[in-house]
Amino acid sequence: xxxxxxxxxxxxxxxxxxxxxxxxxxxxxxxxxxxxxxxxxxxxxxxxxxxxxxxxxxxxxxxxxxxxxxxxxxxxxxxxxxxxxxxxxxxxxxxxxxxxxxxxxxxxxxxxxxxxxxxxxxxxxxxxxxxxxxxxxxxxxxxxxxxxxxxxxxxxxxxxxxxxxxxxxxxxxxxxxxxxxxxxxxxxxxxxxxxxxxxxxxxxxxxxxxxxxxxxxxxxxxxxxxxxxxxxxxxxxxxxxxxxxxxxxxxxxxxxxxxxxxxxxxxxxxxxxxxxxxxxxxxxxxxxxxxxxxxxxxxxxxxxxxxxxxxxxxxxxxxxxxxxxxxxxxxx
Numbered sequence: 001x002x003x004x005x006x007x008x009x010x011x012x013x014x015x016x017x018x019x020x021x022x023x024x025x026x027x028x029x030x031x032x033x034x035x036x037x038x039x040x041x042x043x044x045x046x047x048x049x050x051x052x053x054x055x056x057x058x059x060x061x062x063x064x065x066x067x068x069x070x071x072x073x074x075x076x077x078x079x080x081x082x083x084x085x086x087x088x089x090x091x092x093x094x095x096x097x098x099x100x101x102x103x104x105x106x107x108x109x110x111x112x113x114x115x116x117x118x119x120x121x122x123x124x125x126x127x128x129x130x131x132x133x134x135x136x137x138x139x140x141x142x143x144x145x146x147x148x149x150x151x152x153x154x155x156x157x158x159x160x161x162x163x164x165x166x167x168x169x170x171x172x173x174x175x176x177x178x179x180x181x182x183x184x185x186x187x188x189x190x191x192x193x194x195x196x197x198x199x200x201x202x203x204x205x206x207x208x209x210x211x212x213x214x215x216x217x218x219x220x221x222x223x224x225x226x227x228x229x230x231x232x233x234x235x236x237x238x239x240x241x242x243x244x245x246x247x248x249x250x251x252x253x254x255x256x257x258x259x260x261x262x263x264x265x266x267x268x269x270x271x272x273x274x275x276x277x278x279x280x281x282x283x284x285x286x287x288x289x290x291x292x293x294x295x296x297x298x299x300x301x302x303x304x305x306x307x308x309x310x311x312x313x314x315x316x317x318x319x320x321x322x323x324x325x326x327x328x329x330x331x332x
Contacts, residue, residue, distance in 0.1 A: 004064040013030055014163045017042075017062075018052035025067050041065040056109070060088075089130040096131075098301045102161040102294040103154060104131060104139050107303040110150040110281055114141065117217045124153075131155065142166050143174075146247070148262075151286025152303045158186075161294040174291040177326040178239045178249055179305070181283040181312055182258040185235040190225035193252040197245045209265065210247040212255055220245045222252045230316040234261065234273060236327075249284065260284050261312070277309040277315055288326035302326065 012020060021033055033042075033052060040048045044056070044065040056062070084092075091109070098105040108114070113123040124141075130140050139155040140162040156162035168174050197210045197218030211217075221242040229235040235258065239249050250266045253259055259267025261283040272280060285305055293299040305313065305320065315319055 002066060006062045008058055008060045008062065008065055013058040013160050015056050016052070016160070017044075017049065017054045020056055021061075022108055028067070052213060065098075084127040084130050088127055092127060092130055095301060097152065098299065099133070100293070100295060100299075102157055103165070103299065104133075104157055105152055105154050105289070105299075105301045108145055108150060108153040110148050110306055110308070113147040114144050114153070116157075125160075129154070143169050145286055146282075146284075148282035148307045149284045149286060150303070150309075152176075152289045152301050153286070154289060155283070155293065156294075158294075163232075164294040165291065168292050168323060172242070174289065175327060176241060176286060177288040179285045179287045179309075180237050180239065180249070180253065181261045181278075181309065181316065181318075182235050182237050182253055183233075183261055183267065183273060184258040185229045185232055186224065186226055186237060186253075186256045186258050191223075193222045193224065193255060194220075195252065195255060196220055197248060197251055199246065210245065210251045212251065218245055219243055219247050220252070224250060224252075228318045230318070234316055236313070236316075236318045278312050281308045283309055283312060285309055290327055300327065 005025075008020075015023075018030065018033055021028055030052070036042045037050055037052060041063075042049060042065065044054070044060050046061075046063070078092075090215045095109070096104065097107055108124065113120050115125045116123045128139050128141075137158055139157050140156055140159070142156050142162055142165040145151065145153055154165060156165050164230050194254040195212045196214055197220040198213035198217040199208055200211050200213075220240065222239055223242060224237055224239045227236045227238055237253070237258070239253075243249075247266070250260055250263055254263075254266045259271040259279060261271060261273065262281045263271045263284070264280075286303060287305075288300065288302045290298055290300040312318075312321075
């Protein structure tokens with residue numbers, strides 16, 4: 001094998017050099033790559049590179065020495081993704097809220113896990129091939145929603161877009177608005193919850209939950225406001241997480257004494273209104289998102305309420321259109 005000069009494409013731009021090598025040459029070890037860097041066998045635009053974490057730019061040429069068969073061989077056979085049913089495919093395509101060359105935004109239904117885990121074989125990540133549409137690549141996840149939370153979910157349509165979007169989510173350049181129906185009415189009706197959270201296992205099954213932990217917990221902040229209430233029985237609350245901790249909104253609403261309706265894991269029986277016709281599903285919905293689009297400008301997408309929440313809004317007498325503009329106010 002001869003020396004290669006590989007030009008970095010737009011989709012490969014802004015990757016770390018070591019990650020680019022491992023995608024292109026799956027069998028290469030970190031030790032071998034470091035050795036090639038020290039010896040000067042790997043160069044970018046003719047210059048020696050010492051750091052494996054160097055970011056690549058579009059149009060650069062990477063000098064790749066002869067790699068041998070071992071570096072191009074997969075070290076582990078990947079498990080094939082389960083086949084998506086025609087029904088699932090139609091539902092996913094119908095859930096598309098926004099599409100451009102860089103981004104796809106869908107309205108994730110409640111009950112669909114985003115990724116697989118212990119005992120979870122039916123999940124969005126396994127079905128993303130049907131959302132390729134006119135793109136050359138399979139869309140990529142850049143953030144998550146809980147299984148029982150519905151609403152806006154952003155997917156990157158290229159590797160480069162995934163890198164850009166992931167950085168936006170990490171640097172808090174993304175605004176997310178959630179709607180929830182809660183048991184009781186928050187006091188005060190609006191404010192900021194700034195209470196650290198940590199994960200702890202409870203019960204014989206090791207069921208992981210998040211709890212307020214002022215000593216060892218991670219910083220967690222939620223801004224909220226009550227939009228409407230049904231007497232003292234229930235309320236419609238809008239929330240904006242400033243941080244992105246696991247189950248943050250669920251734990252913070254419980255802290256106020258107003259658990260999210262249907263959230264028995266955190267609220268127990270208090271999360272259900274006795275004698276009501278309200279569905280016993282989670283009433284937490286990712287209503288809207290605003291993010292820097294990799295193609296330029298800001299993109300704002302709003303997801304309609306799922307059917308069970310539409311029925312709850314009607315039952316409680318809430319009028320959805322009183323909160324049509326989710327980004328009308330600034331973060332407190």
